[in-house]
Amino acid sequence: xxxxxxxxxxxxxxxxxxxxxxxxxxxxxxDYFPWYQQFPGKGPALLIAIRPDVSEKxxxxxxxxxxxxxxxxxxxxxxSQPGDSATYFCAASMLYNQGGKLIFGQGTELSVKP
Amino acid sequence: xxxxxxxPSNKVTEKGKDVELRCDPIxxxxxxxWYRQSLGQGLEFLIYFQGNSAPDKSGLPSxxxxxxxxxxxxxxxxxxxxxxxxSAVYLCASTLYGGPGGNEQFFGPGTRLTVL
Numbered sequence: 001x002x003x004x005x006x007x008x009x010x011x012x013x014x015x016x017x018x019x020x021x022x023x024x025x026x027x028x029x030x031d032y033f034p035w036y037q038q039f040p041g042k043g044p045a046l047l048i049a050i051r052p053d054v055s056e057k058x059x060x061x062x063x064x065x066x067x068x069x070x071x072x073x074x075x076x077x078x079x080s081q082p083g084d085s086a087t088y089f090c091a092a093s094m095l096y097n098q099g100g101k102l103i104f105g106q107g108t109e110l111s112v113k114p
Numbered sequence: 115x116x117x118x119x120x121x122p123s124n125k126v127t128e129k130g131k132d133v134e135l136r137c138d139p140i141x142x143x144x145x146x147x148w149y150r151q152s153l154g155q156g157l158e159f160l161i162y163f164q165g166n167s168a169p170d171k172s173g174l175p176s177x178x179x180x181x182x183x184x185x186x187x188x189x190x191x192x193x194x195x196x197x198x199x200x201s202a203v204y205l206c207a208s209t210l211y212g213g214p215g216g217n218e219q220f221f222g223p224g225t226r227l228t229v230l
Contacts, residue, residue, distance in 0.1 A: 006156070032217070043118070043205055043221030044157070089156060093217075099170050100209070100217045101147060104156040 002027060004092050006105025013112050019077040021108045023090035026071065030092040032100070035064065035075050038087045038107075047088070048075070051095075080112045116140075118222035120206050126228045127196055135191045135225045139208030146189050147209075147219060148181060152202040160204075163189065164211055196229045203227070 034049035148160040159173040207219040
């Protein structure tokens with residue numbers, strides 16, 4: 001029940017295209033859903049996060065869509081750029097319970113071709 | 115420092131040896147987490163410290179793993195009698211738990227551990 005499932009494992013997108021990564025969770029007690037971006041040799045960095053009281057959150061080219069009834073959320077990267085090539089992790093946690101520890105998906109390796 | 119720092123950045127050890135990994139969290143952050151990232155795997159929670167509360171050790175894979183946080187700041191993750199399956203990147207994160215930032219966890223660059 002603590003699992004977060006992420007797909008696809010890898011994704012190749014042309015420059016200017018839309019990258020879409022999907023995640024699904026089981027535990028309905030989760031109330032915080034961040035996306036992290038990780039470049040090789042670096043630690044993950046928070047990209048964008050959403051709480052379950054909203055269905056969508058947009059920051060620049062990055063949008064999270066959240067479907068509470070389906071227990072799914074997704075990351076959309078509009079106008080994808082080669083600099084977006086990285087590994088993306090979705091995660092879930094109980095923000096003020098269990099110490100807010102993050103349960104991560106398996107990651108998606110995104111490659112944006114010029 | 116401005117961010118979470120970890121040392122060493124790389125550690126190669128022989129099977130059966132003990133290793134210590136260090137994490138310096140962001141100054142003032144009250145919560146500290148250790149995660150493990152194995153090759154091709156996601157990040158796996160290991161242990162969590164918050165203030166003076168007892169740590170949440172629920173993610174530690176075996177009793178060979180232990181961690182401490184001294185003075186509410188620096189943390190050390192110790193792996194005794196290392197095994198080849200312990201090879202991974204060990205990541206530390208910190209946050210101002212309960213703060214206005216929504217508990218965003220800031221990650222260090224990690225320590226890459228290789229057990230030969």
